[in-house]
Amino acid sequence: MDIGREIDRLKKERAAVILAHNYTAPEIQDIADFVGDSLELSRKAAACRAPVIVFCGVKFMAETAKILSPEAVVLHPNPNSGCPMADMADSAAVAAYRKAHPDTVIVAYVNTTAATKTHVDICCTSGNAEKVIASIPKEKRILFLPDANLGRNLAKKLNRPMELWPGFCPTHNRILPEWIAAARAAHPGATVLVHPECLPATVALADRALSTGGMLKFVRESAETEFVIGTETGILYRMKKENPEKKFYPLEPEPICPNMKKITLEDVLFALQDLSPRIELDPETIALARIPIDRMLEVRP
Numbered sequence: 001m002d003i004g005r006e007i008d009r010l011k012k013e014r015a016a017v018i019l020a021h022n023y024t025a026p027e028i029q030d031i032a033d034f035v036g037d038s039l040e041l042s043r044k045a046a047a048c049r050a051p052v053i054v055f056c057g058v059k060f061m062a063e064t065a066k067i068l069s070p071e072a073v074v075l076h077p078n079p080n081s082g083c084p085m086a087d088m089a090d091s092a093a094v095a096a097y098r099k100a101h102p103d104t105v106i107v108a109y110v111n112t113t114a115a116t117k118t119h120v121d122i123c124c125t126s127g128n129a130e131k132v133i134a135s136i137p138k139e140k141r142i143l144f145l146p147d148a149n150l151g152r153n154l155a156k157k158l159n160r161p162m163e164l165w166p167g168f169c170p171t172h173n174r175i176l177p178e179w180i181a182a183a184r185a186a187h188p189g190a191t192v193l194v195h196p197e198c199l200p201a202t203v204a205l206a207d208r209a210l211s212t213g214g215m216l217k218f219v220r221e222s223a224e225t226e227f228v229i230g231t232e233t234g235i236l237y238r239m240k241k242e243n244p245e246k247k248f249y250p251l252e253p254e255p256i257c258p259n260m261k262k263i264t265l266e267d268v269l270f271a272l273q274d275l276s277p278r279i280e281l282d283p284e285t286i287a288l289a290r291i292p293i294d295r296m297l298e299v300r301p
């Protein structure tokens with residue numbers, strides 16, 4: 001059986017749309033209707049009228065799609081594909097913080113569970129975090145969760161003090177400044193892009209810190225022809241495909257998010273055959289978690 005052809009046939013039969021994150025495996029990106037970063041995928045999910053969404057990304061992303069398209073059946077082909085950083089902001093702990101600090105604005109990176117989103121004021125992604133924080137009145141105290149690296153990088157860039165939750169991305173937190181120095185030595189003249197989930201000392205050595213969507217736009221529009229890419233290496237597939245005349249180098253050792261790589265073509269096929277595994281959220285969670293996501297989407301892009 002040609003698995004790609006069968007996925008295509010079932011996708012049409014189910015009137016399904018396949019959304020995939022920039023870090024997923026090449027064969028997943030190839031069968032997707034849309035590949036993007038967290039913000040772009042949220043916008044797609046919100047605008048999506050399809051009765052079935054197959055979400056190829058980690059669990060919080062599929063939950064966000066369900067929150068934004070509650071009428072749709074949202075399939076998460078491998079339920080074991082989670083985001084360890086999202087699990088670092090436990091919903092009970094965030095609820096307790098909310099109770100103790102009613103006047104603090106809680107800004108939640110979209111990398112949080114649906115349950116945690118029910119206790120926060122506004123969400124952001126790495127693609128819109130600067131604009132989201134700038135939309136909060138200066139006199140307000142902010143708690144940023146769960147990524148302390150992203151929070152610290154934003155606080156420095158925007159000159160805005162923020163309280164930080166002690167979370168981190170195991171993949172990006174491991175990208176050491178030495179790796180950037182080594183990449184610069186190996187590829188002198190290349191522009192170095194990193195993700196803002198990296199350590200501040202790592203970001204300090206890069207030319208730009210951008211979301212995955214921001215990186216793709218930057219390399220497309222840049223007159224430069226060589227780039228060192230300081231994020232999960234799944235993104236290099238799309239970069240090379242869209243810019244065949246440019247050169248892209250991963251860091252050494254290559255940063256991999258094992259959870260993004262858990263989703264296989266077989267998982268997608270079985271999900272379309274069985275209409276399972278589904279993201280199931282109770283109506284109250286959907287209604288409450290939608291508030292901070294809608295606030296984020298209302299912030300001018």
Ligand code: 13P
Binds near residue numbers: 022037039197210
């Ligand atoms: P982006 O929003 O930049 O795609 O990042 C999502 C993510 O999980 C990065 O680790």
Ligand code: SF4
Binds near residue numbers: 085111
């Ligand atoms: Fe989560 Fe990090 Fe993987 Fe992104 S790369 S999904 S933040 S573990």
